[in-house]
Amino acid sequence: MGWRIRRLPKAAVLGALLASASFASPAFAAGTPAGTDITNVATASYETPGGSTIDVDSNPVVIKVDELLDVVVDNTDPGDVATQPGDTGEVLTFQVTNSGNGNEAFTLDADVAVTGDDFDPTLVQIVLDTNDNGVYDPGVDDVYVAGTNDPALDPDESITVFVIVDTPTGPTDGDRAEVSLSAVAVTGSGAPGTSFNGQGDGGGDAVVGTTGADDDDSGFLAIQAAILDLIKSATVLDPFGGSTAVPGSVITYQIVANVTGTGSLTNLVVSDPVPADTAYVPASIVFEGTGQTDATDTDEGSFDGTQISVDMGTVTSGESRTITFQVTIQ
Ligand SMILES: [Ca+2]
Ligand SMILES: [Ca+2]
Ligand SMILES: [Ca+2]
Ligand SMILES: [Ca+2]
Known part of the structure; x- marks a missing residue:
């Protein structure tokens, strides 16, 4: 190391080295910044037989911190x-x-x-x-x-x-x-x-x-591909309490929207035109068990004179939505 420490008892040298061995705590997770010079000088002192104090410094040792x-x-x-x-x-x-x-x-x-x-x-x-x-x-x-x-x-x-x-x-x-x-x-x-x-x-x-x-x-x-299946079915109620399709019979259409796959479908709107030779039964739209007004307003359902429409909004995969509405056979 090239220390130039003279005329010192061994214990004094060791004490000086220990005192200078602690460095400042690094401010960075990565440690001391690259390029920092770490300078170290050992010091010692002793008393002469005449009672005066003599100080002795080592040569400085400078170590430059490399870049990691x-x-x-x-x-x-x-x-x-x-x-x-x-x-x-x-x-x-x-x-x-x-x-x-x-x-x-x-x-x-x-x-x-x-x-x-x-x-x-x-x-x-x-x-x-x-x-x-x-x-x-x-x-x-x-x-x-x-x-x-x-x-x-x-x-x-x-x-x-x-x-x-x-x-x-x-x-x-x-x-x-x-x-x-x-x-x-x-x-x-x-x-x-x-x-x-x-x-x-x-x-x-x-x-x-x-x-x-x-x-x-x-x-x-x-x-994430959501897949839509629309399943439509119908039941008929005739004027006699049976299920024959005669003039005056009421057809109840049911449409089930099933969303499968993953993700969701947004702005899902289901429409169905009222068939020829039938008349829409006013205010007959039911969406998820809730009756809908025919007007285009705050609820989901509407009838514009030719078709019913239900705005289901966002439907997530694994969910389904059910609409029913009625027409009368002319
Ligand atoms: Ca660099
Ligand atoms: Ca790949
Ligand atoms: Ca940016
Ligand atoms: Ca409405």
Whole structure:
């Protein structure tokens, strides 16, 4: 070590070394910032036979902190991103964090052809959350171009990254697709401990950390295709209490809307024209057991003079809705 400590009892030297061995607590998760000089001087003092005190310093030892290259990628979607066959512009969200101790830029790459899943989406683009609001803002957030706007992050700094994909028409309900985003330190990556001489921030070396300066994580698309079945039936009540279809008989039509698959159908509207040779029975629409007015108003049902209509709103898979209405045979 080259200590120049003279005329000191052994215990005094040890005490001085211990006193200087504690460093300030690091402010960053990644540790002391790259380029920081750690300077250490040992001191000692002793009394002369004449009673005066003599102080002795060691030479300073300066150690420059090298740059650790580390990165962490996390998919931050709360679950599978719901999509439907042929849908475009689906958004998967990731967070890229510089877990090293220097400023570092990262090369991003998205893999949409991961195998072992059910289908491959098409990559549209990778987008950086330039306005840092966590939301994909088309035309506002910058489109990422490798080598041009590789995000440069300070230690512990994160950036949100969006991977925009299109869903092909082939997959069916329940199919999933994996989408992976990787980030690699521009200075270098590889086995932990790999050193790039003199390329660290602040003049030290750049050293690959435990992450290999290369990380990736995956998000998933899942096809949620709701399927609608409309089942119609009719019962007849004749003027004699029987079920013959004669003039004057009342036909009660029942329409059941069954939604299966996954996801939901929105703005589901069921209409049925009143058949020729029949007359609509006023105010006969019943939706889910509740009588409806014929007017277009606050309830779900209406009759416009030629057809009945019921606006069911959003119906989730696994649910069904029932309509009945009546006509009289002329
Ligand atoms: Ca750097
Ligand atoms: Ca795939
Ligand atoms: Ca944004
Ligand atoms: Ca109504």
